[in-house]
Amino acid sequence: MWRRLLLLCLVPFAVAAQAHEGMAMDHAAMGGHTSTLGFGAALEPGGRLWVVDAAGQHIRVRHSDDMGRTLSDPVIVNPTPEPIYAEGENRPKIVLGPKGEIYVSWSQPRAKPYTGFVRFSRSLDGGAHFDAPVTVHTDRAEITHRFDSIAVDGKGRVVVAWIDKRDLEAATASNKPYLGAATYYTWSDDRGATFHPEKKITDQSCECCRIALAATPDGNIAAFFRAIYGDNIRDHAYALLQTDSPPVKAQRATFTQWHIEGCPHHGPSLAIAHDGTRHAVWFSAADGKATIWYGQLVPGKAPVHTLEVAGAGAAHADLAVAGTHVWIVYHQQTAEGLSLMLRESTDGGAHFTEAREIARTAGSAGWPQLLLRDGRAFVAWNTTDGFRLVLTELL
Amino acid sequence: MGSGITRTSASFASFVFSLRRDRARVLLFVAGVLFAHSAFAVTPLAADGVKALVAAPAKGERVIALWSLDCAYCEENLTALAKLQREHRDIDLVIVATDSIEQHEAIDARLKQAGLADVPSRAYADATPDRLNYLIDPAWGGETPRTLVIRADGTRQGYSGALDAKRLAKIAL
Numbered sequence: 001m002w003r004r005l006l007l008l009c010l011v012p013f014a015v016a017a018q019a020h021e022g023m024a025m026d027h028a029a030m031g032g033h034t035s036t037l038g039f040g041a042a043l044e045p046g047g048r049l050w051v052v053d054a055a056g057q058h059i060r061v062r063h064s065d066d067m068g069r070t071l072s073d074p075v076i077v078n079p080t081p082e083p084i085y086a087e088g089e090n091r092p093k094i095v096l097g098p099k100g101e102i103y104v105s106w107s108q109p110r111a112k113p114y115t116g117f118v119r120f121s122r123s124l125d126g127g128a129h130f131d132a133p134v135t136v137h138t139d140r141a142e143i144t145h146r147f148d149s150i151a152v153d154g155k156g157r158v159v160v161a162w163i164d165k166r167d168l169e170a171a172t173a174s175n176k177p178y179l180g181a182a183t184y185y186t187w188s189d190d191r192g193a194t195f196h197p198e199k200k201i202t203d204q205s206c207e208c209c210r211i212a213l214a215a216t217p218d219g220n221i222a223a224f225f226r227a228i229y230g231d232n233i234r235d236h237a238y239a240l241l242q243t244d245s246p247p248v249k250a251q252r253a254t255f256t257q258w259h260i261e262g263c264p265h266h267g268p269s270l271a272i273a274h275d276g277t278r279h280a281v282w283f284s285a286a287d288g289k290a291t292i293w294y295g296q297l298v299p300g301k302a303p304v305h306t307l308e309v310a311g312a313g314a315a316h317a318d319l320a321v322a323g324t325h326v327w328i329v330y331h332q333q334t335a336e337g338l339s340l341m342l343r344e345s346t347d348g349g350a351h352f353t354e355a356r357e358i359a360r361t362a363g364s365a366g367w368p369q370l371l372l373r374d375g376r377a378f379v380a381w382n383t384t385d386g387f388r389l390v391l392t393e394l395l
Numbered sequence: 396m397g398s399g400i401t402r403t404s405a406s407f408a409s410f411v412f413s414l415r416r417d418r419a420r421v422l423l424f425v426a427g428v429l430f431a432h433s434a435f436a437v438t439p440l441a442a443d444g445v446k447a448l449v450a451a452p453a454k455g456e457r458v459i460a461l462w463s464l465d466c467a468y469c470e471e472n473l474t475a476l477a478k479l480q481r482e483h484r485d486i487d488l489v490i491v492a493t494d495s496i497e498q499h500e501a502i503d504a505r506l507k508q509a510g511l512a513d514v515p516s517r518a519y520a521d522a523t524p525d526r527l528n529y530l531i532d533p534a535w536g537g538e539t540p541r542t543l544v545i546r547a548d549g550t551r552q553g554y555s556g557a558l559d560a561k562r563l564a565k566i567a568l
Contacts, residue, residue, distance in 0.1 A: 114467055207467065232556070260556035262468045264538045283536065285555055290536040312533050315525075333529040364523045384522060 037366035038091025039387070040104075041380035043373050050127070051380070051387060052094040052104050053366075057081030059092055059106055061127055067378070068389030077121045077130040083109045085116065085146060088316065088367050089210045089265050093150045095158075101191055102127050103158055105136075107146035114207075116146030118162045122192040136160050136186050136195045143169055144181055147267075149211040154219015158192050159241055161185040161211045161223055167203055180228045181207045183250075187243045201239050202250035204228045210267030216240070217274050224253065224270040224280055224297070232261045236268055236282055238299040251299035256284035270297075271321040279326055279349055281309060281317040292317045292330055296349060305349050310341065320370035320377050324348040327377040327392055329358075329368045337362045340381055342392055359390045434512035437503055439496040439520030445530040448489065448517070451549040455485030458566060459531070461541040463493045464501055470509045472540040472557045476566075477511055483567050489515050493528070493539065496520040542566070 039053040049064040051071060058081055060074035085107040086092060092106040102123040107116045117140075121133040137145050144165035151159050164184040171178035183201040188194060206226035216222050220240055227237035229252060238253035258264075266283035273279065278297035285291070292310045295303030309317060309328055317330035326345040331338055332355070340359040343352045363384030371378045371389075379390040440448065448459065460476050462469035473490055480488040490511065492502050496518040506512055521527045528537050532553050535541050542554040544566050554562055 113464065208465070260538060261559075262472075262538055262540050262556035263463075263466045264536070266536060266538065285536050285538065288534065288553065288555075290534060313529055315536055331525070333525050335526070335530060338523070338525060362523075364525060 036086050037364055037382050037384070038086040038088055039366050039369075039380070039382045040091060040093040041369050041371060042094045042096050043371040043378070044096060045373070047373065049371075049380075049389060050094050050096070050102065051382075052077075052092045053382065054084040054086035054092055054106070057083060059084060059104060059121070059133075061094065061102070061104065061123075061130070063127060064389075068380070068387065071387065075123075075127055075129060077104055078119075078133050082119075082133075085109055089208065089267055090147050091366065093148065095150050095152050097152050097158070097191065098156045099191075100124075100126055101152075101156075102130075103150060103152065103192055104130065105148045105150040105160055107148050107162070108135075109146075110142050112142055114144050114165075115142050116144060118145050118148040118160060120150075120158075120160065120192060120195075124191065131192075134195075137162075137164070137184065137198045139164070139166050139198070141166060141169065144207065145184075147208070147210055149213045149223075151213035151215065151221045153187075153215060153221045153243070155189070156191070157243055158188040158195075159185060159213065159221045159243070160187070160195070161201065161213060161225075161241065163205070163207060163211070164198075164200075165207070167200075179204045179232060181205060183211065183223070183225055183227075185223070185241050185248075187241075189243070196243075199248065201225075201241065201248050202227060202237060205237065206234055206264065208263035208265050212268050212270040212280075213241075214270040214272050214278075216272050217276055222270065222272065222278070224268050224278075224282075226264065226267065226282075227252070232259055234258050234260050234264060235284075236280075238270075238278070238297050253280075253297045253299050253303065254282055254284075254293070254295070255302045256282075256286045256293065258284040258286040260285070266315060269317060269319045271319050271326075273321045273348070274323070275348075277321075277348060279319055279321050281319045281328055281330075283315065283317070290314070294319070294328060294349070294352070307352060309343060309352075310355060314341070316367040318368055318370045318379075320372050322372055322375045322377070325375070325377075326352075327370055328352070329370055329379050329392075331365065331368065332357075338365055338383075340365075340368055340379060340390060342379075344392070358392060359388070361385055434507070435515050437492065437496065437499045437506070437516045437518045440491060440517040440527070441519075441521045442523070442527060442530055444517075445527065448491075449531060449543070449545060451545055452487050452547055454547050455483075455487060456544055456546045456566075457487040457489065459543040459545070460488065460490045461493060461531070461535075461539060461543065462490065463539050464498065464505060465494075466539040468557045469540045470505070472542070473506075473511055473514075474509055475558055475563060476542065477514055479563055479567055480514070486567070489517065491531075492516070492518040493524060493537070494518055495524075
């Protein structure tokens with residue numbers, strides 16, 4: 001009888017041992033989220049669509065010559081599998097260079113929670129194959145370097161920005177207070193062959209919101225991201241990411257006064273018109289009221305032409321501009337399902353149309369991404385029903 | 396992974412062998428295992444389970460503590476709420492991870508490590524997690540930690556971010 005009792009007691013221990021070892025693997029593989037709907041997309045001027053996402057531990061790139069109706073067979077970017085963050089705010093990205101270069105970035109979870117390395121790969125042969133992935137930062141501590149964003153500036157330089165906890169670690173080690181994480185960036189002026197040692201954009205910014213990057217009319221890259229002011233007021237900062245004359249000066253650009261000692265998981269979006277108008281959308285739940293805001297940034301001062309785009313259940317807005325035409329798309333969740341909504345302005349953001357549903361799903365979706373071609377806007381949307389390019393025009 | 400289990404099993408086998416000669420120690424061992432099993436393991440939460448989760452309690456208040464594995468602020472918030480619940484027994488505390496139930500091992504391990512294994516715990520088991528967020532609390536944008544307080548009279552209050560002493564005191568009223 002004693003033996004039987006003891007054997008019964010042993011079973012949970014064996015299961016527990018297995019569970020413990022499985023835990024680290026699960027976390028590394030999924031990065032805290034199981035969604036694999038996160039994607040990035042880019043449109044060539046000629047009309048070829050590029051889509052990047054994660055399939056298990058592989059980054060895959062597909063293209064379409066019929067505006068997303070059919071996608072090519074995938075080209076695997078990393079033949080050697082590695083863990084990949086592929087959830088909403090932390091998803092693979094793809095941008096195109098001026099000479100047909102295809103640049104891809106993503107964040108790779110490390111073994112410990114909240115950690116990651118920013119990874120990069122390129123194709124110089126039109127996507128036939130990709131170079132072996134590299135880590136873009138020189139700091140290799142097993143800490144947060146993730147939530148990467150990537151852009152190409154007017155001179156073809158590849159700019160990568162990300163959230164980085166090295167300064168938090170240093171402050172904690174010396175018992176100094178530090179809120180959130182820092183934001184860093186690097187750039188390559190040789191088509192992604194090498195990257196400069198990374199530089200800091202700002203200290204004490206948000207740990208879990210994507211960084212918006214956009215080109216300025218003079219060809220620089222500007223960043224717009226959630227930063228921390230005072231006691232966990234999580235508004236946004238705007239900074240030009242200088243590649244000639246650092247240091248970078250980050251200026252506060254939104255003043256919603258949302259206090260949250262937590263992880264919003266709501267990053268902003270930025271698009272700069274040829275006249276220099278900085279169109280932006282951002283999320284705030286100040287006073288308990290979840291709101292997507294539109295405004296035109298005046299770094300250092302409150303934004304102008306602000307508008308409440310949407311309220312409860314709305315999230316993950318993206319924005320694009322061509323001349324005086326401004327498009328805003330976002331997710332509107334209801335009990336029935338998820339709608340992809342559009343609001344647009346044809347007078348440079350002074351007035352916007354009422355919200356209009358342009359697509360819906362009963363399932364889930366990766367965050368929508370606006371793409372422009374010849375002054376027309378399309379929305380890349382990846383739902384549980386599949387990937388599609390949604391028209392913004394009324395037919 | 397396999398070698399780890401083998402090692403663990405082997406060490407327990409020798410442990411068990413030594414225990415066979417000491418029945419008192421065996422009883423203690425069994426009691427320990429049974430006690431450990433009184434802890435809650437995370438259970439799935441799908442859309443059809445939300446109505447019962449957010450229903451007004453018969454008395455006191457239900458506090459739904461929403462968190463995720465990737466939220467560095469969440470554990471301290473859960474710990475603070477568990478402490479509050481121990482001091483105010485009319486609080487019915489439920490911990491809900493917005494992570495998939497597929498990560499139950501990581502969720503249970505993290506909660507156990509934080510001393511929260513004795514609090515009922517759920518995790519998302521639904522193909523539409525954003526919809527689940529909305530069904531639980533339409534005013535919530537998915538930010539974590541999120542604390543939803545539902546009182547016996549049906550009134551609700553949501554709080555985003557780690558709760559400070561002032562807000563905790565408000566919940567305890």
